[in-house]
Amino acid sequence: MSKKIGDVILDLQNISLRFGGVKALTDISFDVREHEIRAIIGPNGAGKSSMLNVINGVYQPQEGVIIFRGQERKKMEPHHAATQGIARTFQNIALFKGMSVLDNIMTGRITRMKASFVEHALWLGRARREELEHRKKVEEVIDFLEIQHIRRTPVGRLPYGLQKRVELGRALAAEPSMLLLDEPMAGMNVEEKQDMCRFILDVNDQFGTTIVLIEHDMGVVMDISDRVVVLDYGKKIGDGLPDDVKNNPDVITAYLGVSH
Amino acid sequence: MSFGTPKGAVEELQTFPRLLFHHAKARGDAPAIREKDLGIWQTWSWADVAERVRALASGLAALGFKRGDNLAIIGDNRPHLYMMMSAAQCLGGVPVPLYQDAVADEMLFVLKDAAIRFAAVEDQEQVDKLLEVRDRAPLLEHIVYDDPRGMRHYNQPFLHDIHALMEMGRIHNRNHPDFLDEEVAQGWSDDVSVMLYTSGTTGQPKGVCQTHAAFIAAARGGMQIDGLDASGGILSYLPMAWVGDHLFSFAQALVAGFTINCPESTDTVTTDLREIGPTYYFAPPRVFESLLTSIMIRMEDASALKRKLFHYFLGVAKRCGVDLLDGKPVSLADRLLYALGNLLVYGPLRNVLGMSHIRVAYTAGAAIGPDLFRFYRSIGINLKQFYGQTETCAYVCLQPDRAIKFDSVGPPAPGVEVKIADNGEVLVKGPMLLKEYYQRPEATAESIDADGYFMTGDAGFLDQDGHLKIIDRAKDVGKLANGAMFAPNYIENKLKFFQYIKEAVCFGHDRAMVCAFINIDVGAVGNWAERRNIAYSGYTDLASKPEVHELIRDCVEQVNAALTQDAMVAASQIHRFLILHKELDPDDDELTRTRKVRRNFVAKKYQVLIDALYGGKATQFIETEVKFEDGRRGTVAADLKIVDARTFPAARQAA
Numbered sequence: 036m037s038k039k040i041g042d043v044i045l046d047l048q049n050i051s052l053r054f055g056g057v058k059a060l061t062d063i064s065f066d067v068r069e070h071e072i073r074a075i076i077g078p079n080g081a082g083k084s085s086m087l088n089v090i091n092g093v094y095q096p097q098e099g100v101i102i103f104r105g106q107e108r109k110k111m112e113p114h115h116a117a118t119q120g121i122a123r124t125f126q127n128i129a130l131f132k133g134m135s136v137l138d139n140i141m142t143g144r145i146t147r148m149k150a151s152f153v154e155h156a157l158w159l160g161r162a163r164r165e166e167l168e169h170r171k172k173v174e175e176v177i178d179f180l181e182i183q184h185i186r187r188t189p190v191g192r193l194p195y196g197l198q199k200r201v202e203l204g205r206a207l208a209a210e211p212s213m214l215l216l217d218e219p220m221a222g223m224n225v226e227e228k229q230d231m232c233r234f235i236l237d238v239n240d241q242f243g244t245t246i247v248l249i250e251h252d253m254g255v256v257m258d259i260s261d262r263v264v265v266l267d268y269g270k271k272i273g274d275g276l277p278d279d280v281k282n283n284p285d286v287i288t289a290y291l292g293v294s295h
Numbered sequence: 296m297s298f299g300t301p302k303g304a305v306e307e308l309q310t311f312p313r314l315l316f317h318h319a320k321a322r323g324d325a326p327a328i329r330e331k332d333l334g335i336w337q338t339w340s341w342a343d344v345a346e347r348v349r350a351l352a353s354g355l356a357a358l359g360f361k362r363g364d365n366l367a368i369i370g371d372n373r374p375h376l377y378m379m380m381s382a383a384q385c386l387g388g389v390p391v392p393l394y395q396d397a398v399a400d401e402m403l404f405v406l407k408d409a410a411i412r413f414a415a416v417e418d419q420e421q422v423d424k425l426l427e428v429r430d431r432a433p434l435l436e437h438i439v440y441d442d443p444r445g446m447r448h449y450n451q452p453f454l455h456d457i458h459a460l461m462e463m464g465r466i467h468n469r470n471h472p473d474f475l476d477e478e479v480a481q482g483w484s485d486d487v488s489v490m491l492y493t494s495g496t497t498g499q500p501k502g503v504c505q506t507h508a509a510f511i512a513a514a515r516g517g518m519q520i521d522g523l524d525a526s527g528g529i530l531s532y533l534p535m536a537w538v539g540d541h542l543f544s545f546a547q548a549l550v551a552g553f554t555i556n557c558p559e560s561t562d563t564v565t566t567d568l569r570e571i572g573p574t575y576y577f578a579p580p581r582v583f584e585s586l587l588t589s590i591m592i593r594m595e596d597a598s599a600l601k602r603k604l605f606h607y608f609l610g611v612a613k614r615c616g617v618d619l620l621d622g623k624p625v626s627l628a629d630r631l632l633y634a635l636g637n638l639l640v641y642g643p644l645r646n647v648l649g650m651s652h653i654r655v656a657y658t659a660g661a662a663i664g665p666d667l668f669r670f671y672r673s674i675g676i677n678l679k680q681f682y683g684q685t686e687t688c689a690y691v692c693l694q695p696d697r698a699i700k701f702d703s704v705g706p707p708a709p710g711v712e713v714k715i716a717d718n719g720e721v722l723v724k725g726p727m728l729l730k731e732y733y734q735r736p737e738a739t740a741e742s743i744d745a746d747g748y749f750m751t752g753d754a755g756f757l758d759q760d761g762h763l764k765i766i767d768r769a770k771d772v773g774k775l776a777n778g779a780m781f782a783p784n785y786i787e788n789k790l791k792f793f794q795y796i797k798e799a800v801c802f803g804h805d806r807a808m809v810c811a812f813i814n815i816d817v818g819a820v821g822n823w824a825e826r827r828n829i830a831y832s833g834y835t836d837l838a839s840k841p842e843v844h845e846l847i848r849d850c851v852e853q854v855n856a857a858l859t860q861d862a863m864v865a866a867s868q869i870h871r872f873l874i875l876h877k878e879l880d881p882d883d884d885e886l887t888r889t890r891k892v893r894r895n896f897v898a899k900k901y902q903v904l905i906d907a908l909y910g911g912k913a914t915q916f917i918e919t920e921v922k923f924e925d926g927r928r929g930t931v932a933a934d935l936k937i938v939d940a941r942t943f944p945a946a947r948q949a950a
Contacts, residue, residue, distance in 0.1 A: 174333035184562030186334065226925070237445065 040261065041069030044245060045090065045213065050099035052085055052269075059085040060096065063271045065264045067213070072239055072246045074256045076280075077266035078289060083249045084126060086266065087215050090247065091116040091123055117146045122211035124202045126218045126249075132191035136201050139190055140176055143208030144169040176204045180234060196227035203234060214238065216248040220255055228252065232259055257281060265289070309484035310507040312348075312385040314549045316479065319345030322552065325525065328374045331559035331567060341552070344378060347461060349475055351375075351382035354464030355413065356474070358437050358455070362387035362481070365409045365490065369393045369402070369425075370417025372531040372544070372557045375441045375457050379415040380535075380545060384488055384507075385479050391490045391502070392536040394888045396881075398926070399424040405492055406432040409502055409733060414438045415457070419445040422454065484508040489545075490733055491538050491685050502733030503538075503685045512726035513690035514546040516709045517681075520693050521655045523547065527574030528554030530649075532564045537889065538685040539659065543577050546688075568649030576656040580663040581890070583678070585818070586648060587667060588794045592822050608636035609673075616641075616673030621697050641674040650676050655696075657681055659689070660889065662765075662784070664792030665701040672699070680704050682765060686742065686749055687711075688727040692763045703762035713763060714748060720769045721755045722748035754782075771894065773804030779866035781809065783894070786867055789857060793850040794819045798879050800892050802905055803867060810908040811872040812901065813847055814879055820846070835933055838874045844938050847874060851940040865945035871908050872940060873915075875901075876933035882922045904935065913937055 045067040052060040060082045067073045075083045088094040089101070092111035101108050103119065122143070130139050148155075148169065150162040177183055180200050185193060190201055199219060206214055219235065220228045236259055238244050250256045256263060257277040265273035265280055267289040273280045280286055308314045318327070323342030330337055339347070360366070366383040368390050370376050380390040391409050393402055395417065402424060405411070412434050416422055422440050429435055439455045440446060446454070468475065488507040492500040517523070531544035544555045553575065558567040568576075594605050615629040625633075645651045656671070656678045663680065671678040677696065682704035683689035691713065694705035707713040711725040728749050731739040743749050754772050755765040766772065767782040775781050783801040786809065790799040798814035817834050820843060824831055831837040855868040879885040885897050898905060900919075907915035918932035 171333065174335075178333055181560065183331075183334075183559045184566070187566075229925075240447065 040071045043067070044069045044104050045247075046100075046102040047090070048100040048102070050086075050089060050096045050101070052082075052089060052094055052096045058269050060089070060266075061269045063099075063266070063269075065271065065274055067245060067247055068262075069245055070239070070243050071261040072235070072248065072259055074260035074263045074277075075247065075249045075266060076251070076253075076256055076263060080268075081266040081289075082269040083266055084217055085269075087123065087217055087247070087249060091121050091215055114146070117209065120210075120212035121215065122206035122209040122213075123215035124199075124206050124217060124219060126221065128195075128198050128202055130190045130198060130202055130205070133189055135187050135189055136182060136185050136193070136204075137173065137177070137187065139201055140173045140204045140208045141169065143176075143205035144172065146209060172210070173208055176207045179207070179237070180204050196223050196230075199223065199227075199231065200234070203231075207238065210242075211244060213245045213247065216246065216250075218249050218251065220250060220252055228255060235259060309511065310384065310479075310482040310486065311488055311510075311546070311549050312381060312479045312482060314511075315341075315348060315381055316345055318549070318552050322525070325552065326528075326554045327548075327552075328377065328555050328557065329528070329571070330374050330557040331563070331570075334559075336556075336570070339374060344374075344381075347375075348378050348381040348385065349468060350461040350464035351378055351457070352385040352464065352478070353467040353471075353475055354460035354462075355382055355388075356386055356478075357463050357467045358413070358460070360386055360388055360413055362478075364388045364413060365391050365411055367391050367393055367402075367406065367409070367411045367414035367416075368535060369414060369421045370395050370441065370535075371561060372533075372535055372540070373417055373441050374557055376415060376417065376535060377531075377545060377555070379439070379457075380489070384482065385475060387478060387482055387486065389487050389490050389504075391492070392534075392541070393492070394534050394536045395421065396534075397888060398882070399427040403428040403431055404500065405502075406435060408500075409490060410434055412436045416440050418442040419449075422446070422449065426451075482507070484511070485730075487730060489541060491536065491541060493685050501735055501738055504730045504733055505688055506730050509727045509729070510542065510546040510688050511550055512710060513542055513683075513688035514550040516690060516711070516727075517542070517547060517693065518551050519709055520695055523551045523553065523575065523655075525552035527652070527654065528556055528571070529575040529577070530558065530564070530568055530571055530573045531555045532558050532561070532567075533577065533579075534888075538683075538689045539577060542689045543575070543657075565649070569647070570649075572649060572652040574652050574654045576650065576653055578656070578658060579660040579890075580658050580667065581661070583658060583663065583671060584667055584794070587670060588816070588819050590644070590647075591794070592819070595822075595826075605640055608632075608640040609670075611636050612641060612673035613669070616675065617669055620672055620675065620677060621699065637675065644674055645676060648676075653677065655679060659683070659704075661891070662788040664788075666792065668701055681708075682763060683727075684751060686729040687723055687725070687751075690725075690727045691721075691723050691751075698760075700758075700760075700762055703758060703764045705763065706761045707763070712748075713757065715756055716750075718769065719754040719756065719766075719772070721751045721753045721763065721765070723751060724748045775803055775809070775866055776805060776807045777866065780864065781867055782864065785864065786811075786854065786858070786869070787892075789854045790850065793853075795823065795846060796850060798886075798892065800879075800894065800897055801867075801869065802898065802908070806909065808870040809867050810905070811851070811869050812897070812904065813851075813872055813874045815843060815847065815874055817878075834878055835876050835931055838876060839933060839936070841936075844874065844936060847872070848938050848940055855940060855942050859943045859945050868942040869940055870942060871937055873904060873908065873935045873937045875904075876917060876935060877919060877921060877931045880921070883920075907935075907937060 043066045048064050050060055050063045075086055077083050089096050092113045150165050154162040220231050239246050263277050263280045265286050272285040273283040308317050318341040324340050326338045327341040327344045328339045366388055368376050383390045393405055425438055437453050439457050439460050441457045443456050484507045487504045488510055490502045490504050492502050529543055533540045548555045556571045558564045611632045615625045615633055618625050653676050656676055659681050679694040682692040690708055691711055692704045693708045714722045716722055724747055752769050753765050754767050754769040755763055757763055767784040771783055773781045781803045786801045787799040790796050795816055796813055797816040800812040801809055803809035815838055829842055851869050851872055858868050859865050881888050904915055914934050914936050916934050918930055920928055920930050922928055
């Protein structure tokens with residue numbers, strides 16, 4: 036592999052997040068470099084999803100600084116993150132069940148649509164041109180994820196593994212520079228996991244997309260990520276290359292428990 | 296172009312490259328190949344195809360491909376792979392298509408046997424397979440791939456992107472503008488045009504060498520019978536390594552000049568079929584069967600009114616549809632009813648099947664159930680059967696329009712002679728016979744007798760109208776212990792005509808009675824089980840349900856009852872059977888790649904089950920190793936229940 040990992044594009048400094056008296060994240064700092072696959076791991080309730088939600092603006096941390104592409108940001112909404120090129124998938128699939136795969140992936144293009152609501156409603160020139168252009172992009176995503184055969188199928192009728200793939204497709208349709216994946220392989224069988232791994236690696240490799248992912252399957256994490264950060268009870272207990280993290284005594288304790 | 300042919304007289308065009316360049320010149324704008332890419336059907340005209348073939352051939356020549364070289368072709372039906380076939384032929388080389396789902400070790404056999412130096416493959420998956428065996432196939436020099444996806448980090452110098460090869464060829468073509476025309480002009484009708492490996496029901500696969508003349512003769516004969524012309528098209532979705540695809544999608548398309556349509560992916564064939572609406576269609580019986588099964592399953596879920604309408608008009612079609620298609624007299628009332636049914640049911644049904652424009656549809660490769668066959672014909676689809684093998688360009692018998700007999704494969708096709716040997720074996724002779732088996736003179740000599748007849752290995756007879764009826768493989772026809780004829784295929788086919796039974800293997804040679812292994816059809820039986828609220832987790836679990844045993848027993852007993860109708864086979868009634876715990880699978884060597892049962896292999900592998908069937912046991916434990924698609928192995932174990940079926944006394948030859 037001749038992958039080029041670039042400079043830091045996302046720097047999280049001393050992030051703390053509280054919900055009332057519950058400390059979800061305490062003083063966490065780590066960074067993400069351009070083009071890398073960065074994994075966040077940790078036991079249940081460690082604060083992994085909260086961390087992802089902080090990155091794309093769903094939660095506002097009470098303390099800490101987030102610097103994305105050199106810009107420190109104060110308050111941010113999820114749609115700002117989307118327009119800045121951050122896309123994500125969810126732990127529990129969040130698709131429109133009654134809509135076709137095609138339409139679901141098309142919604143990933145919404146931030147890039149410029150024609151006004153009226154133009155779209157009347158199917159005027161600009162709207163039509165735009166729609167064709169977006170459809171082309173969506174078809175490329177469909178081709179990339181090898182889901183041509185379910186293009187017209189309502190998402191609700193698909194098996195779980197394929198729904199996950201469609202959700203990845205919707206995130207990809209936004210042509211993100213950074214992709215946040217919340218447990219992309221949860222609940223999958225071995226074959227589906229292998230497929231998903233391949234797609235994640237291909238996205239990273241072909242489009243140079245930076246990927247931040249949360250995953251429980253240690254085998255997967257160690258295989259595909261460039262660097263791993265480990266959380267436990269809202270605190271960072273490890274950060275580094277997969278092999279370093281694997282041998283970190285704190286990490287072993289958090290995962291396997293301590294002998295008393 | 297300087298081929299010395301008198302102004303494009305098609306009969307003078309004796310090789311496929313000449314035919315290709317003739318179409319490019321005579322009707323360059325007509326569509327030659329369509330492929331669905333990024334959701335839109337893209338069309339290549341004959342002129343486009345000719346330009347690309349010229350570039351590919353020149354590119355191959357620049358890489359060192361020479362007259363007499365063999366070019367392996369591995370992948371799904373992709374336009375560029377068909378073009379690569381033509382490119383190899385332009386240079387006097389021989390394309391050798393391989394089954395794309397074969398594992399690397401199976402490919403290795405052909406790579407070595409055919410002394411392959413060049414391979415054209417579809418994608419990364421196939422490249423990986425070849426790389427896996429490359430050190431054991433030292434002759435392999437160059438691999439050309441069509442789909443660049445995932446290939447970014449493969450930087451071996453012997454790997455070539457097909458577009459790079461075309462560019463290389465275009466430069467070569469500019470520097471040597473006469474080179475390719477001269478190469479094409481050197482090709483002659485007696486040259487080998489393609490090498491197809493037989494699937495190998497017996498022993499190792501053999502490379503069947505067919506000439507341009509043979510395939511062109513077979514193509515012309517078929518066109519003559521069915522009146523095929525340059526209009527319309529075919530959906531090319533069956534393996535390129537199979538003789539039927541080569542005849543329909545390559546030979547006939549080039550001779551007649553119709554369009555071939557490549558599906559978007561193997562999973563989208565049904566949708567693509569509906570979008571393209573081909574005029575000419577081929578599918579093996581199991582495809583027609585699974586289409587019908589899925590229609591019936593979907594109809595059961597339809598509203599009561601639709602269901603009523605559907606069944607009523609199917610009844611009408613059953614009564615008069617086939618006669619209408621055959622041009623036989625039908626009463627006015629039935630004609631009117633049929634017309635109404637056509638509007639309400641058959642037309643929409645044909646549309647859903649993607650068969651609205653079908654002029655002729657063919658099936659072959661295995662026996663097709665008479666009910667299944669009648670169903671398609673009765674709703675106005677001109678479905679017919681043909682008979683042939685790799686060694687005869689799949690061209691021996693064709694059912695002509697209006698003279699269809701359900702249980703025969705039709706009279707010998709134009710130019711073909713059929714003779715029945717004393718032992719009942721079907722012998723054929725004609726221009727479509729193989730030139731030889733590649734580098735197996737002794738096998739060639741064994742298969743063609745002194746009078747020049749090819750021995751098909753099938754047992755059959757010609758009926759009073761000269762139509763050929765095939766009973767079984769000649770070597771499979773055995774005798775029961777009491778001396779009665781035992782034709783296992785004949786019985787298995789009867790079993791397989793039930794939608795619930797996917798595969799069956801019968802035993803009985805030298806034994807007192809016939810016993811059978813059954814594979815259930817998970818789709819059909821699963822749906823049946825769901826309707827009855829029978830929970831199951833997978834094939835093995837479903838196959839072990841007592842209700843399913845009863846269901847299958849009923850099917851077996853119906854077959855037994857049918858067997859009593861014919862004195863020849865009345866003794867072959869099935870006394871005991873079991874439902875196998877796993878599906879027979881080509882990956883486990885139980886089926887050939889064309890999905891025919893390897894009888895002896897199965898018998899040996901499951902000897903313990905056969906012993907249990909004949910030993911009178913009620914159950915038998917078995918554990919079997921299975922290979923998964925990714926090469927891993929696992930085991931399936933089950934306690935199989937053995938079921939006794941009722942048998943019936945033979946029907947009296949009463950008046």
